[in-house]
Amino acid sequence: MAKDDTTIKYDGPAGGWGSLRGIARIAGQEGITPGAIATLLEQNKPGGFACVSCAWTKPAEHHPVEFCENGAKATLWELTGRKAGREVFARHSVTELRSFSDYQLEQLGRLTQPMRYHRASDRYVPCSWDEAFGEIGRELRKMDPKKTVFYTSGRASLETAYLWALFARAYGHNNLPDSSNMCHETTSVTLKKVIGSPVGTIVLDDFKHCDAIFFFGQNTGSNSPRFLHVLQAAVRRGCRIVTFNPVRERGLESMINPQEPTAMVSGHETALSCQYHQVKPGGDIAVLLGLCKHVLAADDVARTDGRSVVDRAFIAEHTTGFAEFEVHVRGLDWAEIETVSGLSRAAIEAAGSVYVEANSTIGIYGMGLTQHVHGFENIATYMNLLLMKGNIGRKGAGMSPVRGHSNVQGQRTVGIAEKPELVPLDRLAELYEFEPPRDKGMNTVETCEAILKGDVGAFIGLGGNFLRAIPEQKAMEEAWPRMRMTVQIATKLNRSHLVNGEIAYLLPCLGRSEMDTLTAKPQVVSMEDSLSCVHGSVGKRKPASRQLKSELEIVSRIAQATLPANPKMAWGAWARDTALVRNLIERTYPDQFRDFNARIFTPGGFYRGNAARERQWKTQSGKAEFVTPKMLSATGFESAPGRVSLITMRSNDQFNTTIYGYSDRLRGIEGKRNILLISPREIERHGLTVGETVTLVSDAGDGIDRRVSGLEVLPFDLPDDCVGGYYPELNPLVPLSHHDRQSKTPAYKSVPVRIERQS
Known part of the structure; x- marks a missing residue:
């Protein structure tokens, strides 16, 4: 870290030795093994393992090493030797675990067996898979499907996402919010x-x-x-x-x-x-x-x-x-x-x-x-x-x-969407002989609004850290336990697993780097990158626990336990063979997934096509449309005395809500996350001193008291009238109503706040 007279900054380049040191630090922390090294060497290469981190494409002409600093961290984080088994949950109540930081929760290690929340003891206790699937299915059958939510993060494979969406619609709803609702x-x-x-x-x-x-x-x-x-x-x-x-x-x-x-x-x-x-x-x-x-x-x-x-x-x-x-x-x-x-x-x-x-x-x-x-x-x-x-x-x-x-882009491609017009429902009806729901489902913001009103009975999360990623965290955590059932499918413990409905299950799944041992044949999964190319991935590492199941099997078993028998829906066979599911995807989307199984390991992925690239405009007018904006600022709020605009950002040791450590090397910040980045001019204008501790308070004007305290003032090169800090720590300051007017994406990049000095 280097400092000049005014700001904290990093003088080095991206990449270089700093990147290698960052990888080495995480490798030492998680315990590198020969299997982990082998996984890294085949990462993002044809016939290998597709990184669970970002959606950047995998080139056909790959480099000798085709992983980056954050990709290596994500892989080593998944292949850690730490285990969060029954001993961890016997030692810590859920209330105790809520006092852990995001980083400390992740560092407990991989989840190893299915757990059920026992409210009387305030602990997760082991249960069998059959018990979990049986009760989840019974509860879902008793509920109004329209009052249930099936959430998914962007890491689930195309195969799992396709079956997840099919399950939701066969059950009777389009409530399929996903991580894309919060970003793109x-x-x-x-x-x-x-x-x-x-x-x-x-x-x-x-x-x-x-x-x-x-x-x-x-x-x-x-x-x-x-x-x-x-x-x-x-x-x-x-x-x-x-x-x-x-x-x-x-x-x-x-x-x-x-x-x-x-x-x-x-x-x-x-x-x-x-x-x-x-x-x-x-x-x-x-x-x-x-x-x-x-x-x-x-x-x-x-x-x-x-x-x-x-x-x-x-x-x-x-x-x-x-x-x-x-x-x-x-x-x-x-x-x-x-x-x-x-x-x-x-x-x-x-x-x-x-x-x-x-x-x-x-x-x-x-x-x-x-x-x-x-x-x-x-x-x-x-x-x-x-x-x-x-x-x-x-x-x-x-x-x-x-x-x-x-795979955040790919899951939308294969049916994860709350908007029925984006999904070939007639084709699904033909293939599976059922009538899919045609009404609009709930996106992330609408799901939060419904939970706050008490209109959601069950939330099933396929990965992710929903409660930590969303706005309005305080009110949402207070409303969450009013749901009848919450189910979380995950690899590691996070904050969302510690606020539970009346009935709550924590179901551990395989990581993408791990071998699916349900059958003797290695199971291949696939995902789509940012450039609309589809890639195969095969896990080869020994699972963290023999009790882990693939996401695909977990989804299929819940569907089997919930839905009436339908000979067109072979959940048991699908759980055992991802190639069968790719055939279903091809039959549903034949233009985009032609010869899916044959092309799955095409070097560089196979391109699923894009009409606009061919200058074919599938718009209402049939042409590309100029839009004349009615405003110059995207913030949605006016300037006011004392008001500043908060930018939430991620550190270099972070991917979304996953915190790998406390190094934000590329900004020159080490060992801390409770910070307020602010320019020296703004420090002077607000009468602050470097290093003092302040509180940020929401200035949304809706009468709701939202605040985050204990933030250390750090001088940083930012424009006037704004401050910066880390996501998700500052999410409690974001009103649920503060979102893009067209898409309802939360507006995390310009939040109206005020700075209060702490006594």
Whole structure:
């Protein structure tokens, strides 16, 4: 860690020796074995194991080592020698365990046997699988299906996700909230509306042909470090990268590739972003409109010489709404754009010049765009910028949202959706001879609202840490025990397992790296990456416990215990053979999963296709649609004296709610998570001192007291009028009503708060 006179920061590059030391630290902590080394060496390679961490693609021409720092941490975390068996639960009551930190809970180790919560003793006690499945099935049969929720995280395989969704609909509901609701649902809604495809349009090869890459609100260095290989190669051939982010993330400034011995020895860094602009939280709409304004001005100049910048032929043939958008952009005042974005006109025009000069541009974004009250407008305006130059549906150009969990995109592809119009229900009815429910189900926010009202009787979680990831944590934890039944399928203990319904089960499952021993034949599972490519994965490690079952078997056994017999639904056979389930996926989605089993280990994955990439627009108008935003700020709240905008973020030792340790190396922060990052200017303006302890208080104006205390003030390079801190520790400050207006994705990236000094 290095400090200058004002801020805490990290002076080193992403990757390099720091990355190797980070892996070594976790390896020593978890206990590395020959099996773990073998798993890492085949990680993200054809015929091997697909990382459980991020959804970045697995290249056909792989490197000798195809895992990153966070991917290695995730694998070692899964293959730990620690066990959270009956002894742990006999030693600690659930109330005691709630006093543990997220990190301490994870460090108890792998869950080893099914457990039932015993309310009188306040402890989890062992039970048999038959007991668990029997009671879960009996309880579900007694309930109104519409009052049950089947949640899934983004780690479940395509096979498990498909059966999970089928089970829900055969049971009688579409209540299928998932982790996408909390991160990229804004992507699904916006891209579906404006280009007719709910996912990004590029493939890996496009990075070999682009002239510019624009980043908005995505932290590559920590969240998808293998992407850095691609960016390094692009920069070396002359591609220019321009980044907009309130936080200066080292992974988009500079890197050393750990697989280049010369660079490791010499310390030679590759500079990545040629421009890095620290936009205010929520200022992205203003920035994007400023870029569009510069493009129009450049086009005006070019047209005097008979040239053009705006691709008007593409716009005329393939889009609608441009005329209204152009009038709006031309009428915008630069002074207002500067105020809302926090950037100067000159800075925005400098970035705009890179875009104008590039023949082909790729747009990259993450949750820095999606998790705002006006996240829809963020992404739609970004798409406007690309459409202006025809940067959709041709080589080296397109939009690429970078997803989080390894199969969060894929599970939506195979039916995890609360919206019935997104699922081929008629096909399901034909294949399985039942009538699927046609009414809309509940997403994550709607599930929380229903639980708070007492309208949910059962919650079954397929992975994840729902209660820790959501907004309105205090009220949700108070309401949660009013449910009749809660069931959690998991590999390790987390906070969500410690707040229980009247009946509660904790069901341990195999990790993806472990061998499914239900049959003699190794079971293969699959997942879809951020670039719409599908990859196979086979676990080869000995399971942490002989009592573990695969997610697929657990889902199938619960379905068997719940549903009436249906000869078209062979749950017992499906639990034993994932290839049978892939056949079902192919029959349900024949255009996207043709020859699924034959192609499962295609190097680089097989591409399931994207109509927008072919300039086929499956929108309401039949064309790509320009959207004219009615606002410049995405925050959804006004400035007010004393109010600041809170950005929640993840550390370098973290993936979503999983905390691997207390090192945030790439920000220069070690050994702590209860922090408040704030610029020296804001420290002075609020009358604070470095190192003092403060409280953040919600300033949502709804009369609800939300607060997080004990936060250490740390000087950090951030724009004015904002502060930063860690997710999920600061989630209690996020109102449930504070979400994107179109998708209901919680707005974690701009939360209205005030700072209170502690006495």
